[in-house]
Amino acid sequence: MFDIVIIGAGIVGLAIARSIAEKTDKSVLVIEKEESFGRGISSRNSEVIHSGIYYEPESLKAKYCSRGRDMTYAFCNQHNIWVNRCGKIVMGKLHQTNDLEALHKNAQKNGVPDIRLLEPKEINALEPNIEADIGLQVGCTGIVSAHDLMAAFYKISQEGDHDYLFKSKVVGADSKSDGYEISIENAQGELEKVLAEWVINAAGLESDMVAQMLGGDYPTLRYSKGCYYKLSSKWRGAFNHLVYPLPDKKHGSLGIHLSFDESQMVKLGPSAHWIQDRTEDYDVEENLLDQFFTEGHRYIPDLKKEDLSPDFAGIRPKIWLNENPMSDFYISHEEGKGFPGWINLIGIESPGLTSAIAIGEDVASWII
The missing domain is CATH 3.50.50.60 (FAD/NAD(P)-binding domain)
Structure with a gap:
């Protein structure tokens, strides 16, 4: 017993x-x-310590993300676990201005600290290899060694x-x-x-x-599979912040974003597609190369298709309520x-x- x-x-x-x-x-x-x-x-x-900008105010995700963020940084510092409070930039095009401003307002409602809207010159100064019309800087986002x-x-x-x-x-x-x-x-x-x-x-x-x-x-759960592609070593250390597009609400994901690890190697992902039969399939489909290149090239203008290669895949257990993937x-x-x-x-x-x-x-x- x-x-x-x-x-x-x-x-x-x-x-x-x-x-x-x-x-x-x-x-x-x-x-x-x-x-x-x-x-x-x-x-x-992606091993990201999230800020809490995306979630419905008063939701469990907003509550636990906000509390957990600060507790994770403190725990890592106490136990000498690698962590990098690098911040992130959510970026978009001019026609997405209303969506980005709505995200900014939601972040304020959730009490997320260290956030500000960016203009193109500011984005370029922070990330010379990124091209965007508008941006939202989130200073409390970071990355951690999950293992x-x-x-x-x-x-x-x-x-x-x-x-x-x-x-x-x-x-x-x-x-x-x-x-x-x-x-x-x-x-x-x-x-x-x-x-x-x-x-x-x-x-x-x-x-x-x-x-x-x-x-x-x-x-009940529905599986959402996400694949990652890594960038070649020439991009190692090329970015200072995590870089995100605006969320993909159709699939309940944050979109194909840019992240890096302790070695400064860069990856893009995850993609998002539903798995109908709930099998744990972790193969990375090579036919996603065109999608990853298209998504990445939107904000990394110098990205070449040959810079990308399959990395790994994960599966999210998403509660499916009233056709709401979020x-x-x-x-x-x-x-x-x-x-x-x-x-x-x-x-x-x-x-x-x-x-x-x-x-x-x-x-x-x-x-x-």
């Missing part, structure tokens, strides 16, 4: 485990279907004597008088069962299916649905990396 079972060892599951370890000595089992932590959504993204951040959470969790079960998949869940019985298919294909007083469903791409094991009405997180202690001690976290896509520490603190506080 464990006090707590956490399903999923991605950035959010690890952040919850870390917060529990720092606050209590309760016994914890973390179940992960991959061979190690952070192999899914958490390691296949190092997760490794730090994992270390703290292990120091709290938490148990980890890798290569193991949750295949069933039953409510019992004293908690929940979780059925697990282990690495050898054998069925195991564990009991827990609390269950935290942070299963990422499969979080809706895990929730539905108990019965009841929960959000839906919010679903984070709920399901006591009101008759399942006390069961917490669901469904549709934790971007800004999940930024929000993780803040989400972890709140979920831990519900238990302790």
Whole structure:
């Protein structure tokens, strides 16, 4: 019998485990279907610390992104994790002025600090290799080593004597008088069962299916696949800020943007298209080259097609509500649905990396 079972060892599951370890000595089992932590959504993204400019005021995404942003910078500084508060520029053409101004107003409503509208001369001074008519500078955006951040959470969790079960998949869940019985298919294909007083469903791409094991009405997910293309080494160190177009509302994404890593290597992405059958396909389609070149060339005038090559792909678990691809997180202690001690976290896509520490603190506080 464990006090707590956490399903999923991605950035959010690890952040919850870390917060529990720092606050209590309760016994914890973390179940992960991959061979190690952070192999899914958490390691296949732009590694951006988001500012909170995009999200509906009062939404969970706005709340957790704003809190989590500052907490992530502080945690990284405390634990010597590589982070770069480089800022970003959201840029557009003249006909997009109203959209950019609306984004600026939304950022103000969300209390995002260090933002200002830019004119072409200012954009050129900040980023000589970028061409745009209008821009919004966001100074509190940054990039982080997602792996190092997760490794730090994992270390703290292990120091709290938490148990980890890798290569193991949750295949069933039953409510019992004293908690929940979780059925697990282990690495050898054998069925195991564990009991827990609390269950935290942070299963990422499969979080809706895990929730539905108990019965009841929960959000369902739709997969949005995003591919990245890297720029050749001649572009290394050519940019000082992350560079974004205006959001792609049709696919619920932030558009094909420019980012870089600790080595200053530059990538474009992600693209966004729906996966109909919910398969975890991480192949990067080479036929996307023309799309990436077209999108990138709009704001990088000297970009050549031969500068681009396939890099990696990721999948976002998006809640699909009323045909709205820009839906919010679903984070709920399901006591009101008759399942006390069961917490669901469904549709934790971007800004999940930024929000993780803040989400972890709140979920831990519900238990302790």
